[in-house]
Amino acid sequence: xxxxxxxxxxxxxxAVPTLFLLxxxxxxxxxxxxxxxxxxDRVFPPEVKAAIDAHYGLDLPxxxxxxxxxxxxxxxxxFGESFQYLGRTVNEMIAFSLPPxxxxxxxxxxxxxxxxxxxxxxxxxxxxxxxxxxxxxFAVAGxxxxxxxxxxxxVLVFALGLGWLPAALWDEPSSVVLPVLTLAFxxxxxxxxxxxxxxxxxxxxxxxxxxxxxxxPVKGVLFHHALRNSLIxxxxxLGPLAASLVTGSFLxxxxxxxxxxxxxxxxxxxxxxxxxVMGVTLIYGVILISANLLADLLCAxxxxxxxxxxxxx
Amino acid sequence: xxxWRKFIHKRVPFLSLLFLATVSIGAxxxxxxxxxxxETQNIEEKLETPSAKHWMGTDSxxxxxxxxxxxxxxxxxxxxxxxxxxxxxxxxxIGSVAGYRGGRTDSxxxxxxxxxxxxxxxLIAILLTVFLGRGFLGILLALALTSWVTHARLVRNLxxxxxxxxxxESARAMGLRDSRIxxxxxxxxxxxxxxxxxxxxxxxxIMNESFxxxxxxxxxxxxxxWGTLANEGFRAMRSYPHxxxxxxxxxFITLLAFxxxxxxxxxxxxxxxxxxxxx
Numbered sequence: 001x002x003x004x005x006x007x008x009x010x011x012x013x014x015a016v017p018t019l020f021l022l023x024x025x026x027x028x029x030x031x032x033x034x035x036x037x038x039x040x041d042r043v044f045p046p047e048v049k050a051a052i053d054a055h056y057g058l059d060l061p062x063x064x065x066x067x068x069x070x071x072x073x074x075x076x077x078x079f080g081e082s083f084q085y086l087g088r089t090v091n092e093m094i095a096f097s098l099p100p101x102x103x104x105x106x107x108x109x110x111x112x113x114x115x116x117x118x119x120x121x122x123x124x125x126x127x128x129x130x131x132x133x134x135x136x137x138f139a140v141a142g143x144x145x146x147x148x149x150x151x152x153x154x155v156l157v158f159a160l161g162l163g164w165l166p167a168a169l170w171d172e173p174s175s176v177v178l179p180v181l182t183l184a185f186x187x188x189x190x191x192x193x194x195x196x197x198x199x200x201x202x203x204x205x206x207x208x209x210x211x212x213x214x215x216x217p218v219k220g221v222l223f224h225h226a227l228r229n230s231l232i233x234x235x236x237x238l239g240p241l242a243a244s245l246v247t248g249s250f251l252x253x254x255x256x257x258x259x260x261x262x263x264x265x266x267x268x269x270x271x272x273x274x275x276x277v278m279g280v281t282l283i284y285g286v287i288l289i290s291a292n293l294l295a296d297l298l299c300a301x302x303x304x305x306x307x308x309x310x311x312x313x
Numbered sequence: 314x315x316x317w318r319k320f321i322h323k324r325v326p327f328l329s330l331l332f333l334a335t336v337s338i339g340a341x342x343x344x345x346x347x348x349x350x351x352e353t354q355n356i357e358e359k360l361e362t363p364s365a366k367h368w369m370g371t372d373s374x375x376x377x378x379x380x381x382x383x384x385x386x387x388x389x390x391x392x393x394x395x396x397x398x399x400x401x402x403x404x405x406x407i408g409s410v411a412g413y414r415g416g417r418t419d420s421x422x423x424x425x426x427x428x429x430x431x432x433x434x435x436l437i438a439i440l441l442t443v444f445l446g447r448g449f450l451g452i453l454l455a456l457a458l459t460s461w462v463t464h465a466r467l468v469r470n471l472x473x474x475x476x477x478x479x480x481x482e483s484a485r486a487m488g489l490r491d492s493r494i495x496x497x498x499x500x501x502x503x504x505x506x507x508x509x510x511x512x513x514x515x516x517x518x519i520m521n522e523s524f525x526x527x528x529x530x531x532x533x534x535x536x537x538x539w540g541t542l543a544n545e546g547f548r549a550m551r552s553y554p555h556x557x558x559x560x561x562x563x564x565f566i567t568l569l570a571f572x573x574x575x576x577x578x579x580x581x582x583x584x585x586x587x588x589x590x591x592x
Contacts, residue, residue, distance in 0.1 A: 018428065018431075021428065022428070022432070026440055029440055029441065029443065029444045030440075030443060030444075032444065033443045033444040140569065140572055140573070140576075141565075141569065143572065144516065144520075144565060144568035144569040144571075144572050145565055145568075146520050146523055146524065146527075146540075146543070146561075146564065146565075146568075148523075148524075148527050148543055148544075148547060149543070149557075149561045149564070149565060151547075152543075152546075152547055152550055152557050152561065155550070156550065156554055160550075160551060239431070243431070243432070243433040244433065246433055246436065247433040247435045247436065247524075250435070250439075250524075250528055251524060251527065251528055254528055255547070265439075266439070266528050266529070266530065269439055269440065269442075269443055269530065270529065270530065272443070277440070281436070281440070284432070284436060285431075285432070288431050288432060288433075289431060292431060
């Protein structure tokens with residue numbers, strides 16, 4: 001127990017330099033890029049431009065801007081003022097747009113595990129039958145079908161065709177359905193495929209034959225014996241799964257007009273809203289690092305043979 | 314030759330290869346395969362449904378959709394293949410140095426790889442487009458700079474495995490230079506898994522490019538890829554679903570074919586290899 005605590009602490013402390021490095025890289029990539037946030041179509045008179053630059057600290061040398069921003073972000077969790085939304089801080093924008101994204105991502109994660117795992121188990125159990133082949137086809141299609149096509153098909157059928165669900169916006173409970181289905185599609189396919197292959201491996205081992213021989217019911221063998229042992233590879237994909245949900249959210253939130261983090265991230269990159277890009281990137285960093293840590297902890301819990309401290313080479 | 318004999322018996326991968334060859338030929342000879350221009354706007358013929366003149370209809374500016382898909386294939390395939398080659402080169406270079414040298418070099422390089430693993434490649438690619446611009450070369454570099462890590466990790470592990478084998482040992486005993494051992498002895502022996510990884514990288518790149526184009530951060534006019542077409546199609550989907558269904562279907566089948574091809578090549582070249590699903 002104490003080892004677990006120390007390990008978690010070590011990993012959390014190790015995340016700080018990673019985030020620092022990430023923030024620094026992103027900062028310089030943004031500042032060194034050609035074109036600035038305020039040289040759009042509208043040309044400001046020089047004195048107005050100077051006033052704007054002074055207000056946002058853009059008149060300082062780049063390294064100075066870097067120290068100012070990094071100090072505020074890492075010591076006060078203050079990400080600065082948004083360039084594109086006048087008078088709003090990045091913190092406000094994040095507080096505002098994180099909940100829809102988390103809800104969307106969380107539901108999609110639940111859905112992809114909740115359907116993907118049983119589907120993989122079923123396919124492995126009925127290996128070689130039509131059920132298995134259709135599961136495999138679905139899994140391959142799932143990774144080959146870009147999510148905007150999933151979204152288009154869902155909207156065409158359920159919103160425009162049948163009129164059951166809203167095609168976009170985020171104003172009633174039913175508007176959650178299509179975005180979540182879109183977002184969950186790819187992770188679900190990945191989950192099903194992975195569970196299938198590790199289940200097939202587990203089902204061919206000796207303890208399964210023993211369990212069958214001593215008369216354990218099929219359901220018990222599948223879910224109690226085999227699934228438990230094939231969960232480890234499943235847990236290790238939680239990290240990549242979280243990553244694919246983040247990526248998916250950019251598109252899903254744009255397509256369905258959801259005021260979430262992903263939509264703001266894309267908008268901020270397009271409009272050169274540097275503080276917003278930095279803030280959202282760091283939030284993504286925190287989410288993804290936590291997902292990876294959680295996956296490692298779950299792995300150790302599921303299989304005590306995995307030694308946490310030796311995990312990191 | 315042995316490879317072909319085995320490969321030709323795999324039905325789905327072989328059909329996929331034929332399909333991809335057809336698409337590539339279509340993209341290469343686009344000007345002779347369509348009489349309609351892909352860029353001429355014709356407002357009188359805008360938003361038409363498929364007909365004998367416009368096989369897949371026309372878009373909101375009256376441009377022939379079939380021609381646009383053929384020319385879009387050039388962009389999508391070129392980005393997919395060139396990015397994969399570039400990232401394989403970079404990944405092989407870094408992966409083999411890390412694996413062969415080991416020690417500090419290895420742990421330093423792998424730390425960078427870890428950083429790229431945690432963050433989804435598309436997120437990094439989006440950030441890089443700000444810096445590199447959204448021309449053909451910019452997109453290509455942005456995608457390559459984010460996808461080399463997959464190859465780097467693979468090559469590193471393969472090189473570490475190979476390092477312990479006798480042929481490397483004897484090459485060393487003969488006093489060959491390290492670079493020669495890696496280039497002439499190790500790499501030819503691990504080329505199988507590398508080709509598999511390359512094949513799987515192509516659809517990922519095509520998909521990521523289409524993603525970038527779809528959310529408006531990809532190729533800028535005058536370039537247009539399948540992602541650009543899907544984006545335009547999505548906007549007009551309510552009344553003119555064919556505008557997204559045609560480019561969407563061809564993109565989907567192409568990606569499916571690349572994945573099936575990869576599976577087939579893997580079965581022949583690297584039977585024990587596992588598919589690496591990235592974010």
